[in-house]
Amino acid sequence: MSRFRVAVHIVPRKGILDPQGKAVSDALHALGFDGVSDTRIGRHIVLHIAAPDAKAADAQVREMCGKLLANPVTEDFEIATVERA
């Protein structure tokens, strides 16, 4: 078993109204960042886990996202990094 540090991004699914993201987009426009077309605000979760290899660590975290970390009704997740810790 090795230790891994896995980072996950969880964001509101496309098409789901994200009022926080919209408010931030509006604020960025007010600052002159006209190029911003969309902002999605979600969560960044960092897990330290034991797994035989990186692939197994990735698979474990995917299962965690499916069961708890993300809500499959409204959120998408993306495993950002899997690093040996």
Add this chain to the structure above:
Amino acid sequence: MKFGIVTFPGSNCDYDSYHAVADSLGLPAVYLWHKSTDLQGVDVVILPGGFSYGDYLRAGAIARFSPIMQEVATHARAGGPVLGICNGFQIACEAGLLPGALLRNANLQFVSDTVRIRVENADTMFTSRCEVGDVLRIPVAHGDGRFTADDNTLDRLEGEGRVVFRYVNEHGVPDAVANPNGSMRDIAGIISSEGNVLGLMPHPERAMEDLIGSADGRRIFESLLARVSA
């Protein structure tokens, strides 16, 4: 008929629910501790409002893993009535007892107000003492009440008469101002496919006496009484 009111860490409407059942209706009620695995023979389970587990991760996300919720799920699968109010609605959705999810209010504000909800289906065990189109005045107090589901789910809910309550204005008509949280299709409450799990954001247990502004919440409890004791 005996009511069981689940107390999670962070529940804060468990006492209101107890008051509604025990004092307003004069019926037996017990608290069910989240770590317990004993429903104590209750007929109806209330998942009360509050901020169970601090709303960590997502509202209701952690509560569904508590020991008592496994028993509540078994009770629900056997057709036992479950009334999920506010945080209880969020928990019921997270636990898969009801479809959809409750997201942050569209205006990002916590809303504490008395709203009007229209009865869309009076043929449920929770609304049998109402007529379709009746408008109830019930308090809301939530930050995450925006009911959200995909279009197929919404169409199915509508088609099966499972949208039980909708937010409406003083004329009994849905509009964007009357909807306190931006919920899809102005949905305030839905019921499970088997008709035994009701989830709603408004608090009927806080509308049991005219003295405190509205007694319309009694209609939901009295419906339940009529149907469950029948």
